[in-house]
Amino acid sequence: MTEAVIDVRDLVTTLGGNSIHRDLNLSVARGEVVALIGGSGSGKSVLLREIIGLLKPQAGRIELFGQSVLDSTPEQMNLLRQRFGVLFQDGALFSSMNVEDNVATPLFEHTDLPHATCRRLARLKLALAGLPPDAAKKRPSELSGGMRKRVALARALALDPELLFLDEPTSGLDPTSARAFDALIRLLADSLGLTVFLVTHDLDTLFSIIDRIIVLSDGRVLGSGTVAELKTIDDPWLRDYFAARVSKGEPPHGN
């Protein structure tokens, strides 16, 4: 059986008295590019935060690379964090630092490498993320939204992670930049052998680069599969969701 890189079992989350997740189970195998979808407020971002250890659920088990996130000591979690990268929705770049130092920060923090080496590695990651060399010395505010996303992606790749989490990677991008960013994610996943777990509302992303979609509904996983497989599920939200794609003039069949 393929190794599970992410494994979530019997997850229960209650926030502010509201039930968010009810016995949620999901698993992601090494090398998969998986998207998590679900209605607004269905608990996608909360789940992502729980998986990466930023938020504690009320009950359940979360494992990354076979290691329990909820039972890890801060030291163990620190080591685990070096094995995955995260691209937050807003990029979360440091506005006071230039681009190169933004990307080098995880290397400054987690390695004993000289800062000059960290910066050289950061420039390599920037190139990998498709940025021109002259971006390195600029402040994030001097770049376009699409370029800032690429900087955030370069930072997420700084420590050569095996697993990449992306929260709404194409939000705020124009359609051309969004498709280019999709293509970059797929290219990196294939060439670096990354496992990718992303939260998205972007149907084009789902139709173009995703191996498997996991649908969150009513606090649980409603189903999982390709677009074609999900279309066989009789659920009003899913029907409306995919109907939006048809109304955009795209072919109603998927990957």
Ligand SMILES: Nc1ncnc2c1ncn2[C@@H]1O[C@H](COP(=O)(O)OP(=O)(O)OP(=O)(O)O)[C@@H](O)[C@H]1O
């Ligand atoms: N810290 C918090 N305290 C209380 N409630 C919260 C907290 N964080 C999120 N919630 C609630 O949990 C629910 C799920 O939020 P979440 O952000 O995970 O939704 P989502 O599926 O990512 O939605 P969207 O697609 O709109 O981003 C929402 O009702 C939200 O208001």
